[in-house]
Every structure is written in C-alpha cells, then in structure tokens.
Amino acid sequence: MNDLTQTPEMIIGGMGARARNAAAILARTSSEDKAKALIAAAGALRDATTKIILANRKDMERGAANGLTSAMLDRLRLDEARIAGIADAVEQVASLPDPVGAVIDETQRPNGMKLQRVRVPLGVIGIIYESRPNVTADAAALGLRSGNAVILRGGSEAVESNRAIHAAMVAGIVESGLPADAVQLVPSTDRALVGAMLRANGLIDIIVPRGGKSLVARVQEEARVPVLAHLDGICHTYVHAAADAAMAREIVLNAKMRRTGICGAMETLLIDKGFAHPEMLVAALLDARCEVRGDAAVKALDDRVEPAQEADWDTEYLDSIVTAGLVDGVDEALAHIAAHGSHHTDAIVTADAATAEHFLQACDSAIVMWNASSQFADGGEFGLGAEIGISTGRMHARGPVALEGLTTYKWVVRGAGQTRP
Amino acid sequence: MNDLTQTPEMIIGGMGARARNAAAILARTSSEDKAKALIAAAGALRDATTKIILANRKDMERGAANGLTSAMLDRLRLDEARIAGIADAVEQVASLPDPVGAVIDETQRPNGMKLQRVRVPLGVIGIIYESRPNVTADAAALGLRSGNAVILRGGSEAVESNRAIHAAMVAGIVESGLPADAVQLVPSTDRALVGAMLRANGLIDIIVPRGGKSLVARVQEEARVPVLAHLDGICHTYVHAAADAAMAREIVLNAKMRRTGICGAMETLLIDKGFAHPEMLVAALLDARCEVRGDAAVKALDDRVEPAQEADWDTEYLDSIVTAGLVDGVDEALAHIAAHGSHHTDAIVTADAATAEHFLQACDSAIVMWNASSQFADGGEFGLGAEIGISTGRMHARGPVALEGLTTYKWVVRGAGQTRP
Numbered sequence: 001m002n003d004l005t006q007t008p009e010m011i012i013g014g015m016g017a018r019a020r021n022a023a024a025i026l027a028r029t030s031s032e033d034k035a036k037a038l039i040a041a042a043g044a045l046r047d048a049t050t051k052i053i054l055a056n057r058k059d060m061e062r063g064a065a066n067g068l069t070s071a072m073l074d075r076l077r078l079d080e081a082r083i084a085g086i087a088d089a090v091e092q093v094a095s096l097p098d099p100v101g102a103v104i105d106e107t108q109r110p111n112g113m114k115l116q117r118v119r120v121p122l123g124v125i126g127i128i129y130e131s132r133p134n135v136t137a138d139a140a141a142l143g144l145r146s147g148n149a150v151i152l153r154g155g156s157e158a159v160e161s162n163r164a165i166h167a168a169m170v171a172g173i174v175e176s177g178l179p180a181d182a183v184q185l186v187p188s189t190d191r192a193l194v195g196a197m198l199r200a201n202g203l204i205d206i207i208v209p210r211g212g213k214s215l216v217a218r219v220q221e222e223a224r225v226p227v228l229a230h231l232d233g234i235c236h237t238y239v240h241a242a243a244d245a246a247m248a249r250e251i252v253l254n255a256k257m258r259r260t261g262i263c264g265a266m267e268t269l270l271i272d273k274g275f276a277h278p279e280m281l282v283a284a285l286l287d288a289r290c291e292v293r294g295d296a297a298v299k300a301l302d303d304r305v306e307p308a309q310e311a312d313w314d315t316e317y318l319d320s321i322v323t324a325g326l327v328d329g330v331d332e333a334l335a336h337i338a339a340h341g342s343h344h345t346d347a348i349v350t351a352d353a354a355t356a357e358h359f360l361q362a363c364d365s366a367i368v369m370w371n372a373s374s375q376f377a378d379g380g381e382f383g384l385g386a387e388i389g390i391s392t393g394r395m396h397a398r399g400p401v402a403l404e405g406l407t408t409y410k411w412v413v414r415g416a417g418q419t420r421p
Numbered sequence: 422m423n424d425l426t427q428t429p430e431m432i433i434g435g436m437g438a439r440a441r442n443a444a445a446i447l448a449r450t451s452s453e454d455k456a457k458a459l460i461a462a463a464g465a466l467r468d469a470t471t472k473i474i475l476a477n478r479k480d481m482e483r484g485a486a487n488g489l490t491s492a493m494l495d496r497l498r499l500d501e502a503r504i505a506g507i508a509d510a511v512e513q514v515a516s517l518p519d520p521v522g523a524v525i526d527e528t529q530r531p532n533g534m535k536l537q538r539v540r541v542p543l544g545v546i547g548i549i550y551e552s553r554p555n556v557t558a559d560a561a562a563l564g565l566r567s568g569n570a571v572i573l574r575g576g577s578e579a580v581e582s583n584r585a586i587h588a589a590m591v592a593g594i595v596e597s598g599l600p601a602d603a604v605q606l607v608p609s610t611d612r613a614l615v616g617a618m619l620r621a622n623g624l625i626d627i628i629v630p631r632g633g634k635s636l637v638a639r640v641q642e643e644a645r646v647p648v649l650a651h652l653d654g655i656c657h658t659y660v661h662a663a664a665d666a667a668m669a670r671e672i673v674l675n676a677k678m679r680r681t682g683i684c685g686a687m688e689t690l691l692i693d694k695g696f697a698h699p700e701m702l703v704a705a706l707l708d709a710r711c712e713v714r715g716d717a718a719v720k721a722l723d724d725r726v727e728p729a730q731e732a733d734w735d736t737e738y739l740d741s742i743v744t745a746g747l748v749d750g751v752d753e754a755l756a757h758i759a760a761h762g763s764h765h766t767d768a769i770v771t772a773d774a775a776t777a778e779h780f781l782q783a784c785d786s787a788i789v790m791w792n793a794s795s796q797f798a799d800g801g802e803f804g805l806g807a808e809i810g811i812s813t814g815r816m817h818a819r820g821p822v823a824l825e826g827l828t829t830y831k832w833v834v835r836g837a838g839q840t841r842p
Contacts, residue, residue, distance in 0.1 A: 107804055122815055170485075251840060360835075370834065372835075393646045394544060395817045410820070411803070414781075417671060417675075418794065
C-alpha cells in the first residue's frame with residue numbers, strides 16, 4: 001500500500017476502489033450496526049489514549065522545531081481530556097438519527113406503478129484538512145453514520161496523531177464487523193496525493209476541505225470532483241431604522257466579538273440612516289476593543305474610527321476588526337450585501353416585520369437571520385448534531401451540512417408488469 | 422451585445438451579469454406572475470408561427486445543403502402542428518406546481534429561534550443543446566417556472582429557428598412585465614462561447630447539456646460549473662428464476678423495442694440460470710427483429726444469436742440490438758450491473774418479493790425497478806410534468822430532474838434578539 005513506485009493516481013485509484021467496495025457494504029448496513037461500530041471506535045480511541053498522546057508528542061516536538069506558532073501548537077495538542085472529548089463526539093454522532101432509508105416522497109401512477117424516492121449514502125467522501133487532528137475522528141464518524149466510506153488526508157503537522165487516531169478507529173470498526181476500508185487515511189502527506197484526490201472523478205463522490213483559506217481556494221480551483229465548502233464568511237448585520245437599540249447593541253457585540261475567528265462572525269456592520277443611535281453601536285464596539293473601519297458618516301460619529309479602505313468591504317478579518325457604514329434603507333443594504341457578501345450568513349435587526357420578511361426573501365445567502373446573532377451559523381446550533389462543514393455553494397446542500405447532506409436518493413419503482421404504451 | 426471585438430469571456434460575462442439581475446427579480450416573482458408570463462410566451466409563440474416557419478425553412482435549406490441526414494432534418498423541421506405543440510408544452514409547464522417558497526422543514530430551538538429551510542431558485546441555468554429547436558422553449562419554460570434565469574446555447578443547425586422561438590418567448594415575457602434577460606440566447610454559435618459558458622463559475626450556477634454523447638462528454642470533461650447530465654444509459658433488465666414468464670416477455674420486449682433510441686431503453690438482458698424459459702425471451706426479441714448478441718450460453722439457445730464481444734457489455738446501442746447473458750443468481754446480476762452499468766435505470770423481473778427488495782436496495786442506480794419496463798425512466802412518466810434531463814450523477818438531483826431539481830434552499834432564522842452564549 002505504501003509502495004513508493006506507485007504514482008499518486010495509482011495510490012488514490014486503489015484507495016478509491018477499496019472505498020467503493022466498503023461503501024457498497026456500508027450502504028446496506030443497518031442503522032444499529034453502524035452505531036455499534038462507532039461506539040466500538042470510541043472505545044478503541046479511549047483505550048488508545050496513551051498511544052495517541054505519544055504519537056501527538058512527536059508531532060508537537062516536530063512542530064516546535066519547525067517554528068509553529070503557539071496558537072498552531074495549541075490546535076495540534078492532544079491530552080487525555082481532548083481525546084476523551086473526541087471519543088465523546090464520536091459517540092454523539094452514533095446517537096444521531098440515520099438519514100439512510102428515509103422515504104423522501106412517494107406516489108402511485110395511474111397505471112399502478114408505485115414510486116418512492118429513498119435516501120441512500122453519497123458513496124465515497126474525501127476529506128482534506130489541516131492541523132486539528134480531531135477532524136480525523138469527526139469526519140470518519142459522520143461519514144460512517146451516513147453509510148459512506150471516507151478517504152482522509154490530514155496535514156503534515158499532525159501526521160503521527162492522525163495515524164494513531166485512525167488506527168484506533170479502524171480497530172473498533174473492524175472489531176464490530178465492518179470493513180477496515182470504511183475509513184482510510186492517505187498513506188503519506190505528499191501534496192501530489194491531494195491533487196490525485198481532487199481529480200478522482202468517479203472514485204470520490206465529494207470532497208470536503210476543512211482548513212484555512214489557501215487550502216479551500218486550492219481545492220475549489222483544482223477539483224474536478226464536486227466540492228462542498230465555503231471560501232469566505234463575509235457576514236453582514238444590518239441594523240434597520242426600526243431596530244430596538246438595546247437588542248441591536250447586544251446582537252452586534254455578540255456577532256462580532258463572541259469569537260472573532262469563526263466563519264459566522266460579523267465582518268461588516270451596516271447601520272440605517274434612520275436608526276436613532278448609530279454612535280452608540282460604534283462606541284460599544286470600540287469600547288469592547290474592536291477596531292472600527294468606517295465610511296465618512298461612521299467616522300464622523302466617533303474619533304476612534306479609522307477610515308475604511310475599498311478592500312475592507314470585501315475582507316473577512318476573523319479578528320477584532322469590523323467595517324461599518326451607513327446605508328439608506330433596506331434595499332441599499334441588500335445591494336451592498338449582494339455586491340460584497342459571500343452568501344454565507346447575513347442578518348437584519350428590526351422590529352418591523354414587513355421589512356424583515358423582505359430582507360429574508362431578497363437576501364441571497366445560505367443563512368438569513370432576523371434579530372439573531374450571525375454567530376449561530378453552525379450545524380450544532382441549528383440542531384443538526386454535528387456538521388461536516390458549511391457550504392456557500394448552491395448545489396446539493398447549502399449552509400450547515402450534516403448527515404443529510406452526505407446522502408443522495410434513488411428512485412425505487414415497484415410495478416406489476418407495467419409496460420410503456 | 423454582438424460586438425465582435427468582445428472575447429467569449431466578455432460576452433458570457435455580460436450575459437451572466439444580466440442573468441443574475443433577472444434572477445434576483447424572478448426569485449421574488451409570484452407563482453401566478455410566472456405562470457402568466459409563460460402563458461403570454463405561449464401566445465406569442467402561436468402568433469409568431471409564420472415567422473418561425475420561415476426561419477426554420479432557412480435552417481432546413483442550409484441543413485439539406487450541408488448534407489444532414491433525413492432523421493436529422495426531421496428533428497429540425499417545424500410546422501404548424503409542431504409549433505402548436507411547443508406552445509402547448511409551455512402552457513403545461515405554466516400549470517405545474519411552483520416549488521419555490523415551499524418550506525422543506527422547520528424547527529424551533531430551545532432558545533426560541535425558529536428555523537426553516539425554504540426552497541429558492543438555483544439562480545442562472547445554462548442549457549447547451551443540439552438540433553431540436555423545441556428545447557429552446559422547453560428549457561426556457563422550466564427555468565422561468567422555477568424562478569431561474571436561463572442562458573441558452575443551441576446548435577448551429579437550428580440557429581434561425583432558435584432565434585425566432587427565443588424572440589417570440591421574450592416578447593411574451595416582457596409583455597407580462599418580467600425582464601427580457603430572464604431568457605437569453607447566446608448571440609452566435611461560435612464554439613468558444615460554449616467553452617466560456619463551461620468555465621463561467623459564479624456566473625452560471627448549473628449547466629445542463631441536452632444532446633448526443635459527444636456533446637455531453639465535452640461538457641462533462643471541460644466544465645468547471647456543476648453539470649447535470651448523463652453520458653450513457655446502459656440499462657439492464659434482470660429476469661430472475663422466479664419471474665413470471667409471460668410478464669418477463671412483455672417487459673423485455675417493451676424495454677428493448679418500444680423505442681430503441683431513448684436513454685431508458687434496455688441495452689443488456691441478464692437471464693437467471695434458474696429461469697425456465699430463457700430461449701423464449703431470446704426468440705421473442707429475435708422475432709421482433711432485434712439483433713441478439715449473446716454469451717456462449719445464450720448463443721446455444723438459438724442459432725440466430727450472434728456472439729457478444731467484450732465491448733458489447735459496455736455499449737449503449739440506442740438501436741435494435743441487445744447483449745444477453747445468463748447469470749447465476751441475483752448477486753451475480755448485481756455484480757455485472759455494478760461493473761458494466763451506467764447508474765441510470767436497472768430492473769429486475771421476479772415474483773419473489775425478498776429477491777426484488779434485495780435488488781432494489783443493492784443496485785446503485787438512479788432508478789431501480791421491479792416488474793416494470795425501463796422505458797418508464799422519464800420525468801413525465803414519473804408524474805413530474807416535464808423534465809430538464811436525467812442525471813446519473815449523485816450530487817444535488819438524481820434520475821429525472823424537473824422543477825424541484827432547479828431549486829436549492831436557504832436557511833431562514835427568525836429570532837427575538839438571541840445571542841450565542
């Protein structure tokens with residue numbers, strides 16, 4: 001399997017063929033048996049705690065020697081508590097409702113033929129991810145719960161940790177009677193293997209990149225396999241003239257400052273010219289140590305505001321910085337979002353229901369919100385249990401993607417000898 | 422718009438931007454107003470009958486001079502009855518239920534936030550098609566009914582006919598108050614414009630190729646925009662040991678011979694070794710003037726059988742030819758279909774319900790059938806009203822794709838000031 005004379009295409013081709021065979025078995029494995037396999041995998045992860053920590057220590061040492069930042073090292077670090085958390089998360093996925101086999105709709109034709117659309121797994125899912133080794137377990141669990149085989153390609157910083165986590169999970173899966181090829185880890189971190197995955201049309205049904213912007217951009221640019229991802233989360237909050245001032249303040253502060261590094265964090269604040277207290281919103285952000293880059297009108301509200309440059313309106317800071325501007329009515333806000341947004345999550349704050357409904361309909365984003373913080377843009381917060389990612393594409397699945405997004409359907413026709421006239 | 426100094430990218434870029442603007446209007450146009458526009462378009466098509474026939478005559482004359490076959494000329498020909506049929510089809514699409522605005526599911530979170538997934542149009546649909554000019558009207562109607570803007574690129578043989586049909590439809594659409602850019606026709610049949618459409622990521626949301634294999638293959642190979650299509654329809658019928666012999670005969674004859682040129686036509690017949698009358702099925706096909714290419718066992722059943730070559734098992738004949746072989750049980754049939762099928766439509770004939778259900782679950786095709794002719798693989802026959810195409814891909818929509826397949830959804834969140842803890 002690690003034969004170095006193989007080309008990247010041969011390695012991924014072989015993994016893809018084995019994954020397809022495993023997927024055929026997983027597709028007809030009962031919900032109970034898939035859950036049992038995940039519970040066994042979680043147990044195996046707990047049993048392997050020491051091994052995983054030792055493997056992780058090698059990654060940490062190499063990372064420190066290679067000059068990783070302390071933030072990167074913290075993302076990479078595994079300890080007993082974190083491994084227990086990873087195992088818990090796998091068990092939680094085991095408890096989620098299985099989407100496979102659900103009848104989406106059914107009908108009987110005038111000639112008596114019965115038609116159903118039945119949910120089935122997508123097939124083979126490729127996950128390409130960076131430093132956090134917990135993705136190894138999360139992605140494997142979501143894939144297996146929804147009956148898919150998974151091909152994982154983790155980052156080079158976490159190679160030992162990923163191998164140890166993968167080995168433990170496969171031991172649990174095999175112990176429960178399911179195929180080892182249900183979850184495969186790409187054998188080396190050679191970047192050419194990523195390229196081969198991205199071109200593995202027909203072998204891999206969907207690629208999910210999990211990581212920073214440069215990874216997602218490369219995947220979206222090179223992939224011939226369908227990709228489920230978002231590149232940017234340039235999320236707007238529009239405070240309408242009829243917004244309750246106290247509510248607007250709470251939502252704006254939370255949307256920006258609760259966690260600045262997540263994709264649902266507000267990056268641009270649009271305040272209606274008719275809103276009575278724009279200076280209060282701007283001061284609240286500044287007082288919370290958020291840098292505010294404003295247009296001329298916002299700059300006039302507070303000395304501490306910096307002037308916004310043209311590029312600021314199209315920037316995802318993922319930091320304590322916000323771009324802010326005044327707009328003249330909901331349609332100007334919508335036009336700004338259409339021109340500068342990334343179709344991720346955009347929100348309106350208003351007490352006026354008609355304006356809110358107009359915004360919710362006209363704003364063309366995966367998630368549109370009324371009187372809520374954009375930081376809620378998350379599969380867990382939406383009640384989906386866990387998410388494989390958030391999609392800003394328009395095909396297949398949009399917004400937070402969880403188990404249902406990892407399925408497709410087939411048409412099942414039951415007849416009694418019907419022929420077409 | 423026809424400025425010849427423009428590059429293909431500039432032409433498609435301009436059309437895409439205009440389409441996006443039109444799509445924003447269509448997305449919030451009521452179901453009634455979209456229906457009215459289509460009824461106006463149908464009326465305009467009828468009013469333009471003479472103009473369309475004159476335009477079509479130019480295409481026919483050029484086609485005859487260029488040596489088109491009589492079958493191709495017949496597909497190209499428009500007369501009063503065919504134009505009336507095209508207008509009727511547009512009216513029929515107007516009467517179909519509008520998928521836009523439907524609430525797919527809804528939930529309330531413990532914090533009181535209300536979540537809905539609401540159907541919205543995909544946005545901008547590109548249709549690339551060949552000789553039949555009726556596609557101009559069909560695709561425009563399906564796109565507009567589901568709130569999408571459409572960019573049409575027809576074949577050079579039908580260029581005058583397509584322009585006349587397009588002009589009439591746009592006149593009807595504009596008369597009813599909707600934007601002319603709702604339905605655009607690519608201004609020239611320069612092949613570079615097809616390439617520009619296929620690379621128009623972000624401008625065109627989905628490409629649907631309608632035509633022969635070489636067109637679909639080029640589109641699937643070159644496209645960076647998601648494609649909804651099937652390349653092959655290598656459909657199998659498996660006659661199980663427990664099949665009723667008379668029913669099997671009717672289904673096999675219908676699946677192969679009703680119309681041999683459609684994608685749902687049977688191309689391979691698999692007969693179980695335990696089926697009592699394989700020679701009867703083979704003779705029935707031969708007597709119906711179908712060429713049978715068989716494996717050794719089938720060849721032994723009837724002198725008229727030709728030997729099947731290796732490539733025959735992977736061939737979509739679209740003609741009065743069938744490949745036939747004996748198999749040992751349902752799992753051998755499933756393995757053959759997995760190895761040689763195209764994931765389009767595959768059927769089992771049997772009186773044994775347990776075997777049928779096993780086949781329906783294990784066969785990984787867009788459409789799986791029990792005791793019915795594969796010729797039913799069609800959106801109209803499935804009760805969808807009309808179809809834009811049949812998809813053998815696994816993402817987004819599978820099998821016959823009609824109005825619902827031309828939509829996506831957005832998450833609508835209604836709160837009362839919730840912030841994330």
